Amino acid sequence: MNADPELITIPGRWDFEYRYFAGATASRFFAEIRDNRRIMGTRCAKSGRVLVPARSFSDAEYELTTDWVETGPGGVLEVFTIVGTKFSGLPDPPFVLGYVTLDGADTAILNYISGVDLTDLDVAARILMTRPRVSAVFKEAREGRITDFHFKVEQK
Amino acid sequence: MKEEVAIIGVGQTQYRRQHSNLNTAELVRQAATAALEDAGLGLDAIGLIVGGVAPDALAGINHLDMHAISRPGIPYFRVNTGGATGSSALLAALSWIHAGRCKAVLVVTVERMGHASSAQKIFNSIFDPIYEKDISMSTISMVALRATLLMQQYGYTLEHWAGLAARNSASSMLNDTLENPRFFTAEDVLKSRFLAWPIHALEACPTSEGACAVVVTAKSLVGSRKAAWILGARGLSDTYAIGDRLHRPEGSLVDLVTLRRSAEAAYRDAGITNPREALDVVEIQAPFASSEAMAYPALGFCDEHDCVSFTENAIEQKAGIAINPSGGPQASNPVSATALIRIAECAQQVRGLAGRRQVDGVRKAIATGQGGATQFSTAVIVGNQQP
Amino acid sequence: MSWADASYSLEELIFKGVKRALHASKTCIDAVDSVVLAAHDLVDGRSLSSMVTAPAAGAYLRDEIRLAEDGLVALSLAGARVAAGESELSIVAAWGRASEGDFLSQSRAAMDPFLVQPFGLTEADISAFRLSRWLGAHGPQDEARVRAAEMRLVRARQNPRAIDTSAPLLPLNAPLRVDEAPRCADIVVAALVGSRESACHISGIGHGTDATLVGDRDWLERPALRTAVEQALGEARLSLKDLDLFEIDGMTLADEALALEAIGLAEPGDGFGLYARSDRINPSGGSAAGWCYPAMGLVRFAECLLRLDAGGKRGVAVGSSPIGDQTQTAVVLEVA
Incomplete structure (x- = not known):
């Protein structure tokens, strides 16, 4: 036997199909975006917080939420990052991700951020660092997904 | 009164x-055999094996542990709490011994992410598939979001992140478990490309x-062996929702509420009132510099007013406590194992067996674990004196 | 249990299930100080499941740990934490939503990539191998098999918690038959384990582990199962004949019935026969009442507990892990 054999690697694919059930609450949240261009939150009666994106229960209070509340379309960009490198399976860089607290909401929602020149990342970051006002921009062709809209930095 | 427990291998x-x-x-066998030899115990003394493998997808084999860790005839189960898997596995082992179910537990974690050709694509699939996965989140962007908040809130700069990374790199040169430690300076970090602003590639x-x-055992099995006594060990979980942690009274996204509370409870267990004085070594489960800086105030080393100056001292190794003498996760971060490695490194420090990376006169050390969306936190304190 | 109910997301199902357990235990979330979960990344289609799901199970700012194991192991760990004085009241929850993913393709990915995956083997095939081994030893025994399958379906129909027959059966290969199949389900199961006095208490827990390679195992002796049950009974100072109820997890009827022989309850060759004759064995209807990894051990426990409440004093629940029941857990519970 060869004491130092050629090492074998076998190709594999990790590919499984799912159908994720959004549930009635997220379905309504998406329908409001698709049909009415509205970003809705749900209120936790116990804490009074308005959760965006809408959820049927608050994990902090461990209670069902009650009424629906319209939020935005304007809000504040709380935190951001500018993705600068290409990763397999993710979009081409550069692009900006951020969490936005919409007017009337107590929690922040994740989405893409546009409206800032990304030629120089440090310069762009300085602008985004100021917690600028942003506003939701809706796609013309909406399909009831989180990507039906994104946030654009408001020009002062 | 619970029986005292120690790491002896x-x-x-x-x-x-x-x-x-x-x-x-075979990889598992190397580590397990070495731990048992160090403990001077055979597998027949082991009453439970706890396995740790985090996302199955990274290895590309479902239930990898069943093939690689589980041993016939010994009770076995697997923990998976993401980056905190290793420390959660240790906590489960402690519960087993404290409950009197057995005297000795072997905790084994293994990472096989070299099988994965696209780790960040896999890391994207950990996010909520309904509201967040479509927005191209990855573990790097998740960390970067917090780093920008730290910069906004406390005035950290890119130089701080680079400085911490360079210090971890310098420390890692002494760590003989790393096959190819990478040496670089803060300038090198700043010159490398942005993965996701403000995170540089290096x-x-x-x-x-x-x-x-x-190998963790009850006191009755410790005998005259060199032991790292468990003085405190706690864990706590947070909400997944990053956006829910920006305006809550318990603490913001960068306050690491769960690590703070875990550490406070572990300090109480260990009778520690001034952690900066009581502790000699800390191993922080922080895969990025900003995550490490975020842990300092949570561990009680500083408060929000002096966290930047503490960080500057930490970069210069003048913080009064040895931070990541192993080089930490920035030098090597095998996801499933990393939180257990932090504990193992602390154990070796208090046992005086850390080789070239040994810090002088270590009596007490703390290891943190961090998993999920900076969400699962653990704090484990070990000491060279039986409590 | 439900099937593909699009009005709930996975997290909402979990929240609903755990809330119901709190309600049934006449307690509230504030009394809970720890959470132990059993959930699997690939089943949940979330590559680090508990990151998204744990908060739905009550983990918010609580001590929480997640096992990638059968639900009965989570119960065992919660029991250890309570016994150790680390927790006073712990939520134990397990779930799996078969309708969101494809169990058999996930199962294929669990087999050794070098030796087994090329043949496309799944858990269902391991069950078929086991049955073929038994058929080789004991002959066809068609009457007993048919009768056991009939009785199992009757019991499942009578189980108010069972999934209805609109949910699909998992496809099986010969010699397994369609009426021996598990019925796929979306399952959330939760229990509360605590130190305070309760009408029902856990008096014994056992764990067993079999050989790593399926080919190295004794298909019928099943040492992991045997050890788990013997340990649990030993700790409870009981023997098999003291038990009023057996809830045993097996993926197929064959796994359930042959387990009876392995633990010594049925004579060799009489597993199906005893299964058909005794209404103390899987009165829930076993996997015919709904099945999804990794919830089943905890489902068996819940069925045992609820049925002991209605009659009987002592029961055992058995859970099993993937790759042909490589590890098994047994829990003996008794009502006062």
Whole structure:
């Protein structure tokens, strides 16, 4: 036997199909975006917080939420990052991700951020660092997904 | 009164990008055998094996542990709490011994991410598929979001992140478990490209495979062996929703509420009132510099007013406590094992067995674990004196 | 249990299930100080499941740990934490939503990539191998098999918690038959384990582990199962004949019935026969009443507990892990 054999690697694919059930609450949240261009939150009666994106229960209070509340379309960009490198399976860089607290909401929602020149990342970051006002921009062709809209930095 | 528990054996493989010459069971065997030898125990003394493998997808084999860790005739189960898997596994082992179910537990964690050709694509699939996955989140962007908040809130700069990364790199040169430690300076970090602003490429942990095992036993089995006594061990979970943590009274996204509370409880267990004085070594489960800085105030080393100056001292190794003498996860971060490695490193420090990276006169050390969306936190304190 | 109910997301199902357990235990979330979960990344289609799901199970700012194991192991760990004085009241929850993913393709990915995956083997095939081994030893025994399958379906129909027959059966290969199949289900199961006095208490827990390679195992002796049950009974100071109820997890009827022989309850060759004759064995209807990894051990426990409440004093629940029941857990519970 060869004491130092050629090492074998076998190709594999990790590919499984799912159908994720959004549930009635997220379905309504998406329908409001698709049909009415509205970003809705749900209120936790116990804490009074308005959760965006809408959820049927608050994990902090461990209670069902009650009424629906319209939020935005304007809000504040709380935190951001500018993705600068290409990763397999993710979009081409550069692009900006951020969490936005919409007017009337107590929690922040994740989405893409546009409206800032990304030629120089440090310069762009300085602008985004100021917690600028942003506003939701809706796609013309909406399909009831989180990507039906994104946030654009408001020009002062 | 619970019986005291100690770590009496530690075994680690080399950590490297790929172990293409070993299958996973062989990798596990290296670490497990070394830990048992160090403990002077045979497998027949082990009443439970706890396995730790985090996302199955990274290895590309479902239930990898069933092939590689589980041993016939010994009770076995697997923990998976993401980056905190290794420390959660240790907590489960402690519960077993404290409940009187057995005297000795072998905790084994193994990472096989070298099998994955696209780790960040896999890391994207950990996010909520309904509201967040479509927005291209990854573990790097998740960290970057917090880093920008730290910069906004406390005035950290890119130089701080680079400085911490460079210090971890310098420390890692003494760590003989790393096959290819990378040496770079803060300037090198700042010159490297942005993965996701403000994270530079050199700040990110490399892909690492390897296995880490520890033997934990009740006091009655410790005898005259060199022991790292468990003085405190706690864990706490947070909400997944990053956006829910920006405006809540318990603490913001960068306050690490769960680590703070875990550490406070562990300090109470250990009778520690001034952690900066009582502790000699800390191993922080922080794959990025900003995550490490975020942990300082949570561990009680500083408060929000002096966290930047503490960080500057930490970069210069003048913080009064040895931070990540192993080089930490920035030097090597085998996801499934990394939180156990932090504990193993602390154990070796208090046992005086840390080799070239040994810090002088270590009596007490703390290891943190961090998993999920900076969400699962653990704090484990070990000491060289039986409590 | 439900099937593909699009009005709930996975997290909402979990929240609903755990809330119901709190309600049934006449307690509230504030009394809970720890959470132990059993959930699997690939089943949940979330590559680090508990990151998204744990908060739905009550983990918010609580001590929480997640096992990638059968639900009965989570119960065992919660029991250890309570016994150790680390927790006073712990939520134990397990779930799996078969309708979101594809169990058999996930199962294929669990087999050794070098030796087994090329043949496309799944858990269902391991069950078929086991049955073929038994058929080789004991002959066809068609009457007993048919009768056991009939009785199992009757019991499942009578189980108010069972999934209805609109949910699909998992496809099986010969010699397994369609009426021996598990019925796929979306399952959330939760229990509360605590130190305070309760009408029902856990008096014994056992764990067993079999050989790593399926080919190295004794298909019928099943040492992991045997050890788990013997340990649990030993700790409870009981023997098999003291038990009023057996809830045993097996993926197929064959796994359930042959387990009876392995633990010594049925004579060799009489597993199906005893299964058909005794209404103390899987009165829930076993996997015919709904099945999804990794919830089943905890489902068996819940069925045992609820049925002991209605009659009987002592029961055992058995859970099993993937790759042909490589590890098994047994829990003996008794009502006062």
